[in-house]
Amino acid sequence: MDIIVCIKRVPDLAEAGLEIAADGRGLRTEDLDFDINEWDDYAVEAAVRLKEQHGGVVTAITVGDEDAEEVLRRALAMGADQAILLDDAAFAGADPFAIATALHACIRSLPFDVVLCGAVTSDGASGQVGGMLAALLDVPQVALATGLEVDGGRARVRHEVEGGLEREVEVALPCLITAQSGLNQPRYVSIRGIRKVADVAIAARSAGDLGLAATAVGEAGSRVRLEGLLLPPAGKRAEILEGSLDAAVATLVERLRERGGL
Amino acid sequence: MSDPYKALDYLDVDELYTDEERMIRDTVRSWVSDRFLPIIAEHNRAATFPTHLIPELGELGVYGASLQGYGCAGLSPVASGLICQELERGDSGLRSFVSVQGSLCMYPIHAYGSEEQKQRYLPKMATGELIGCFGLTEADFGSNPGGLLTKAVRDGDHYVINGSKYWITNGSTADVAVVWAKCEGTIKGFLVDKGTRGYQGKPIKNKFSLRASDTSELVLEDVRVHRSQLLPGVEGLRGPLSCLTQARYGIAFGAIGAAQAAFDEACRYSKVRIQFDKPIARFQLVQNKLVWMASEITKAQLMCWKLGKMKEAGTMHHYHVSMAKRNSCWMALECCRLGRDILGANGITDEYQVMRHMCNLESVITYEGTHDIHGLIVGRQLTGEDAIL
Ligand SMILES: Cc1cc2nc3c(=O)[nH]c(=O)nc-3n(C[C@H](O)[C@H](O)[C@H](O)COP(=O)(O)OP(=O)(O)OC[C@H]3O[C@@H](n4cnc5c(N)ncnc54)[C@H](O)[C@@H]3O)c2cc1C
Ligand SMILES: Cc1cc2nc3c(=O)[nH]c(=O)nc-3n(C[C@H](O)[C@H](O)[C@H](O)COP(=O)(O)OP(=O)(O)OC[C@H]3O[C@@H](n4cnc5c(N)ncnc54)[C@H](O)[C@@H]3O)c2cc1C
Numbered sequence: 001m002d003i004i005v006c007i008k009r010v011p012d013l014a015e016a017g018l019e020i021a022a023d024g025r026g027l028r029t030e031d032l033d034f035d036i037n038e039w040d041d042y043a044v045e046a047a048v049r050l051k052e053q054h055g056g057v058v059t060a061i062t063v064g065d066e067d068a069e070e071v072l073r074r075a076l077a078m079g080a081d082q083a084i085l086l087d088d089a090a091f092a093g094a095d096p097f098a099i100a101t102a103l104h105a106c107i108r109s110l111p112f113d114v115v116l117c118g119a120v121t122s123d124g125a126s127g128q129v130g131g132m133l134a135a136l137l138d139v140p141q142v143a144l145a146t147g148l149e150v151d152g153g154r155a156r157v158r159h160e161v162e163g164g165l166e167r168e169v170e171v172a173l174p175c176l177i178t179a180q181s182g183l184n185q186p187r188y189v190s191i192r193g194i195r196k197v198a199d200v201a202i203a204a205r206s207a208g209d210l211g212l213a214a215t216a217v218g219e220a221g222s223r224v225r226l227e228g229l230l231l232p233p234a235g236k237r238a239e240i241l242e243g244s245l246d247a248a249v250a251t252l253v254e255r256l257r258e259r260g261g262l
Numbered sequence: 263m264s265d266p267y268k269a270l271d272y273l274d275v276d277e278l279y280t281d282e283e284r285m286i287r288d289t290v291r292s293w294v295s296d297r298f299l300p301i302i303a304e305h306n307r308a309a310t311f312p313t314h315l316i317p318e319l320g321e322l323g324v325y326g327a328s329l330q331g332y333g334c335a336g337l338s339p340v341a342s343g344l345i346c347q348e349l350e351r352g353d354s355g356l357r358s359f360v361s362v363q364g365s366l367c368m369y370p371i372h373a374y375g376s377e378e379q380k381q382r383y384l385p386k387m388a389t390g391e392l393i394g395c396f397g398l399t400e401a402d403f404g405s406n407p408g409g410l411l412t413k414a415v416r417d418g419d420h421y422v423i424n425g426s427k428y429w430i431t432n433g434s435t436a437d438v439a440v441v442w443a444k445c446e447g448t449i450k451g452f453l454v455d456k457g458t459r460g461y462q463g464k465p466i467k468n469k470f471s472l473r474a475s476d477t478s479e480l481v482l483e484d485v486r487v488h489r490s491q492l493l494p495g496v497e498g499l500r501g502p503l504s505c506l507t508q509a510r511y512g513i514a515f516g517a518i519g520a521a522q523a524a525f526d527e528a529c530r531y532s533k534v535r536i537q538f539d540k541p542i543a544r545f546q547l548v549q550n551k552l553v554w555m556a557s558e559i560t561k562a563q564l565m566c567w568k569l570g571k572m573k574e575a576g577t578m579h580h581y582h583v584s585m586a587k588r589n590s591c592w593m594a595l596e597c598c599r600l601g602r603d604i605l606g607a608n609g610i611t612d613e614y615q616v617m618r619h620m621c622n623l624e625s626v627i628t629y630e631g632t633h634d635i636h637g638l639i640v641g642r643q644l645t646g647e648d649a650i651l
Contacts (some may be wrong), residue, residue: 014266031382033268070281077285191335191345192322198282200410 001150002055004105004135005047005116007040007075009068010123024228036071039118045186046148047116054150057135058079059110063091063102072202077121077193078186088206093219093226100132102217104208107137114155115176119144131180147167150181177223263627265295266530266622267351269522273555283341290348293322303612305474309467311355311435312474313427317494320390324349324360326368328508332384334368334369340536340570343515353521354622355475357512362431365509367394368438370451373504373568374495383438393649395463397480398502399428404429405635407442408499412453412482414443421445421492423452423485427614429629433478434463440493440501441482471625473618487564507580510630511573514586515566517594517626520619524594524601525555527616531605542604551600558593581643588636591627598623 005157010031018026036044045059050076060075062068063086063116072083086102094102115137117130127143134141146166147158155175158168240249257262271293276284297315305312319325326334328342337345342364343450350357368387371379386392388460403409412425433439439461454461460483465476469647494500529552532543545605572578598620602609609616627633638650 070462073281135405188293188322189285191286191327191337192288193323194282194285194289194324195335195337233542 001050001065001112002111003047003050003052003056003058003114003116004014004107004112005040005043005060005075005080006038006056006129007044007060007061007062007071008052008121008261009034009064009071010037010121013122017121018231020229020231023148024227026229032160034067034070036074036108037118037121037123039120039122039179039181040071041118041186042045042181042183043118043231044075044080045184046076046145046177047114048151048187049184050114050148051079051081056113057226059084061086061103061106063087063094063099070204073197073200074189074199076200077189083202085202085204086210087204088208088214090207090214090218090220093222095222095224096126096128097132097223098219098221099137100129102207102210102212103129104136105212106205107133113173113247114137117176117178117181118132119178130176137174137176139174141176141178142169142171143178143234145177146180148177148183148184167256179221238243242259265299266296267291267523267526268527269351270556270559271563272560273488273564275560275567278567279340279344283338283344286337286341287348288300290324290345291351293318293353294348294356298356300605302356303618304475306355307355307473307490307619308397310430310467311359311476313435314388316393318523319360320388323387323388324364325390326364326372326384328364329368329372329384331382332586333388334372338512338570339511339573340507340567343511343512343566346512347519347522349519351515351523353474353586353618354516354520354626355472357516357519358431358472358475358626361509361512361516362396362496363390363394363453365512366505367438368395369508370440370452370493370496370501374451374493374501376384376490376494378490378526379493382476383453393432393435395430395439395480396433396502396505397433397439398506399427399429400425400571401428401479407502408449410442410444410449412441412443414450416445416489417517419489421452421453421489423454423482424474425482427480427482429466430463430478430480431629432476433480434465435476436463439463439480440505442479443482447565448497448601449499449501450497452487453491453493454482454485455491456486456504458485458487458642466632469619469627471479471623483637487551499501506630507583510567510587511578511632512582513626514562514569514583517570517590517623519554519567520563520623520626521559521562521590521594523569524616524619525552525559527614528552528555528601528604531614535606548604551604555597558597562586562590562593581639584636584639585630587630588633591623592633595620 021028029040050057058080060080060083120127142157142159144160145157149156153173241251323335324345327337330336346357371383398407400410404473414421414423437456441452441454462481463478465478532548533541535542565586601616
């Protein structure tokens, strides 16, 4: 089975004091820690498990600069067989569509049965790349997967739907699946695994290598234009409700009622 | 995921590490957050080591990670140091377990063992199927191990060992003990398997420190081991001391992890603890404590990184390690004392980590050579005068 997994290197925003970069259109990244996007980690794990069950080849792909190599190497250490870095100054400033365009141009020349993406990224949080990529590849997609089994030419996928519900669907391969948290518990990258892939070469491809004009990707190829980023205005001091759970809930309901929330 | 830990890296020391070193550190860091921290308080209370995690640590690849071959990862010194740092961020007992396994047992087998001993022990120790302990200290010989009384007497193809060892980490858990005994007045190392008649490990109870670690007495009464269990490659105090150099190197990095845990917890706490209508982080005295901690942690990070580079280049000597072990343990203990202070009364409960780390570090500053003994090793190097003997 040929499995492709699309991953992204993202900053850890959970604990960071965020600052807007000088150009007003991004974050200052100097003091941020980067790692693989959490949902992409589920996607890599799912890909490696499919390979372990059915045999085959897992290819990890990311759009990013040379720093992004580290998430590819991490995917290799988890069990991916090869990795491709889509690296070109022309890819900068891409919206989800322009990212999907670059990924599509790379994937269309590769054999694949399943493409896995994270359901969403923790930085941009658009959740659109998977769906757009499926449309460009012209394969069925199942979003927000929480369970995945492949049997013969079909995938049985449990996934989240509106209203907090889940359902199970079956799709024919090839297909694209986006991984939701709960799909699996990603393995720890073992130290031996990291050692093993230390010298694996990672192929880099430019827009030209993919047959894409510079105007078709990155900011030029985007359909959404980012005008600027603003930090949310600082609110008044938060209130922590003390006391037993019941008492705290009662106070909360009261507060919400006072402020017209209920 | 639920662990909000953010490791202090004030001077971007990260940039000095290779990608591989960082990746290895990060995988151990997240393992500790997810698998170890949620259960450590319980084990600390019950004075038990979480033995169910032993195979997982093997899968991760932390045992004997700096050794080459025999299923070991063959990592750079800095990478293996950073593993210790991350493990000790969890608990000094966890790091001790791994240090004893790798630096004190696998290392001497790797360095001084016969090929048959290496084949027999190392691959299974690398996975955690076999656990080791290191018996050097005796109740009456701690800082002065050269005086040890445990004796081995040759009897045909066998040696008969008599004596006892005290304060032995993993002593009751271990499948194999590296026992240092005097044979016609010369210190030699023996591999004693669990279950050998006359050999027994007895837990030392009621510790305030390293509670989540097995510390035991080893009793050796007419223990007969075949001569193939003698470590053939070394004689004299040099044998055990060379192991200790490896382990102390790991401790120098490890203690930084405990200090980082204390700093992170205290810094976080200071921003949300309100007294006099302000977060206590706004008080100069509290900031001063945090600044002290951050500065010492940063200095130790740099010292250890340099030590790692010297180890890699083959220019590191035991007296270099002494300076780093001494400095790291001291500063980590001081960081914990300050961290505890910032946490006020909350700091004395085990809902917070700092007091557990502080108590642990009282052992760490003592074992593998006390603070003062390491001072005297550095002093001897500086002055040429030996003030130890
Ligand atoms: C939790 C724990 C785990 C341990 N695990 C192991 C293990 O796995 N294997 C093992 O072999 N050992 C182990 N040890 C033993 C440890 O290495 C010794 O405790 C250590 O070497 C100190 O020896 P001691 O306790 O006998 O103290 P002592 O040597 O009695 O020292 C007491 C005090 O006297 C000072 N002192 C001693 N000599 C001098 C001198 N010449 N000049 C100035 N001051 C001096 C010391 O600095 C110290 O302050 C462990 C200890 C602990 C607490
Ligand atoms: C075992 C135990 C028994 C106790 N028994 C009693 C008792 O019987 N009765 C009773 O009433 N209380 C008791 N206490 C409470 C004790 O008096 C308080 O813990 C103490 O006053 C500190 O308050 P805190 O813990 O809230 O720390 P905090 O006030 O939150 O202090 C946290 C840190 O902030 C620092 N800090 C706070 N304000 C400032 C400032 N303005 N400038 C600079 N630094 C500042 C502190 O020095 C400390 O480092 C007990 C506490 C313990 C641990």
